[in-house]
Amino acid sequence: MKHLIDPTDLSVAEINDILDLAQDIIEHKEEYSEVCKGKKLATLFFEPSTRTRLSFEAAMMELGGNVLGFSSADSSSAAKGESVGDTIRVVGCYADIIAMRHPKEGAPLFGAAVSSVPIINAGDGGHNHPTQTLTDLLTIRREKGRLDNFTIGLCGDLKFGRTVHSLIKALSRYENIKYILISPKELKLPDYIITEIFEKNNIEYREVTTMEEVMDELDIIYMTRVQKERFFNEADYVRLKDTYILDESKLKAAKKDLAIMHPLPRVNEISTKVDEDPRACYFRQAENGKYVRMSLMIKLLNEAGAGIPVPFDER
Ligand code: NCD
Numbered sequence: 001m002k003h004l005i006d007p008t009d010l011s012v013a014e015i016n017d018i019l020d021l022a023q024d025i026i027e028h029k030e031e032y033s034e035v036c037k038g039k040k041l042a043t044l045f046f047e048p049s050t051r052t053r054l055s056f057e058a059a060m061m062e063l064g065g066n067v068l069g070f071s072s073a074d075s076s077s078a079a080k081g082e083s084v085g086d087t088i089r090v091v092g093c094y095a096d097i098i099a100m101r102h103p104k105e106g107a108p109l110f111g112a113a114v115s116s117v118p119i120i121n122a123g124d125g126g127h128n129h130p131t132q133t134l135t136d137l138l139t140i141r142r143e144k145g146r147l148d149n150f151t152i153g154l155c156g157d158l159k160f161g162r163t164v165h166s167l168i169k170a171l172s173r174y175e176n177i178k179y180i181l182i183s184p185k186e187l188k189l190p191d192y193i194i195t196e197i198f199e200k201n202n203i204e205y206r207e208v209t210t211m212e213e214v215m216d217e218l219d220i221i222y223m224t225r226v227q228k229e230r231f232f233n234e235a236d237y238v239r240l241k242d243t244y245i246l247d248e249s250k251l252k253a254a255k256k257d258l259a260i261m262h263p264l265p266r267v268n269e270i271s272t273k274v275d276e277d278p279r280a281c282y283f284r285q286a287e288n289g290k291y292v293r294m295s296l297m298i299k300l301l302n303e304a305g306a307g308i309p310v311p312f313d314e315r
Helices: 012-027 051-062 084-091 107-113 130-144 162-171 191-199 234-240 272-276 282-303
Strands: 040-045 066-070 097-102 119-124 150-155 177-182 205-208 220-223 259-261
Touching: 012 130, 012 282, 040 051, 040 084, 051 066, 051 097, 051 119, 051 130, 051 282, 084 097, 084 107, 097 107, 097 282, 107 119, 119 130, 119 282, 130 162, 130 220, 130 259, 130 282, 150 162, 162 191, 259 282
Parallel strands: 040 066, 040 097, 097 119, 150 177, 150 220, 177 205, 220 259
Antiparallel strands: none
16 A cells, blocks of 8 residues: 655655646646546545645545545544544545644654555644645746756745655755755754755755845745744744745845745745745645645555546556
8 A cells, every 4th residue: 555654755756757647637637527536535634724635625626536524633533532543544434545634743654554545644743744745846847847956945944844844855866956944043954854865965955044145046945934833932933933034125136037935824934025926936836736636646546456547648
């Protein structure tokens, strides 16, 4: 049984296949509108979400399948004390595939160990968010035309931001990418990512504290929200939350073909004035999330023997 818990559960070849299928879905949407007829996706969200949950649900609906699930731990039997393992065993009797988000790191991995259907990690604490990573990779490929040879600035909460952790793990396997880590010292990237990913693989990275000092070097800037829910005290959050605000004046020094990304939700990190800049691709990024999840679910369901027809394979 194949699950998607960590972005490195997928090889580079598998990732590229998922992105190719997503691109085919974008170009031939109508041909995919019935392929998952009779299939059910369960979305088990023990933590809040807008894009991830709704894009999973829209993705299954656009494939002709159905969805069921819950959007908060309070409305599930977790509130009565049920374990994740028991919830997953039971939902596996009702659904063909599960997308699960949980505040505890490792909860989806634990769920996968007892699951009879494929589990997709839709975010586990500050750890991983592999479907956001697939979304980001599809966005980079569509915006820049390649997944190698660029400089990316990752800005904001690099400590708790799971989207950044997952993206670095996945991108580290592509060629000649330089990383500029922009964060206050309190929100630096965890040491294990620096040693296990950058240093072990001889990947070039730099840590800075302002975006101004590196803006002209960047091909991509990936902004992130300070992760309020993972702070231990409110005062630290309040002190750090507005450290970075990307606005038109800071973009003056940027490259003409910079890609401005953000997994969203945005709080204050990007001025709404930037939304009109053609380089702002965060809303396109959110749309890509739906197509990449359509592609991923077809792949995982077929690995589990569903026999879903794939028009792309016939071309
Ligand atoms: C992200 C997440 O949940 O980690 N949101 C998302 O899925 N697009 C980013 C965030 O919450 O800041």
